[in-house]
Amino acid sequence: MNVGHIEGGTRANVIAGHASAELGLRFATPQEEALLFAAVDGLTPLRTGAAIDVEVLSRRPAWEASASRELAEHVQAVAKGLGETIGAAFSPGAGDANLTGALGVPTVDGLGPRGHGAHAPDETVELPSIKARGELLAALLTADIMRFEDLPR
Secondary structure (H helix, E strand, O other), rough: OOEEEEEEOOOOOOOOOEEEEEEEEOOOOOHHHHHHHHHHHHHOOOOOOOOOOOOOOOEEEOOOOHHHHHHHHHHHHHHHHHHOOOOOOOOOOOHHHHHHHHHOOOOOOOOOOOOOOOOEEEEEEEEHHHHHHHHHHHHHHHOOOOHHHHHOO
16 A cells, blocks of 8 residues: 555644545455455544545556466567566556456566656666567567467457
8 A cells, every 4th residue: 555645634733624645555366455445445433523435546456467377478488589588476556457467368567668766756767678678569469479269258
């Protein structure tokens, strides 16, 4: 969980008439996701007259990488053939890969260029990795990895 934004109140020693917090939640499995949202939905105020309202601003379902293991190994092999190394570790992020991965469609994430400080003001990208990842993507798009009839429906 990341508390990305908190606001409310007027002074440190005065009870706030209104306050809010925006949370970024991550989970590795659908079971963790269900437990986490149940806990958030079950929050109750401690002070009489207070209320807690929960609003989901965006949500990406959890997905387990097991259905994607063969595809990840293929991506790693193609990258190795190009002299590149690419990880295949599970990352409980919240990207578009969650949408297909949660459906059981073999999915990989993290094909973008290498860098540091993701989503931070000082985020950087390693410029040579842009070309390298472009070459990897081209190799992956031209490889015969799966027949259409093998795709889940």
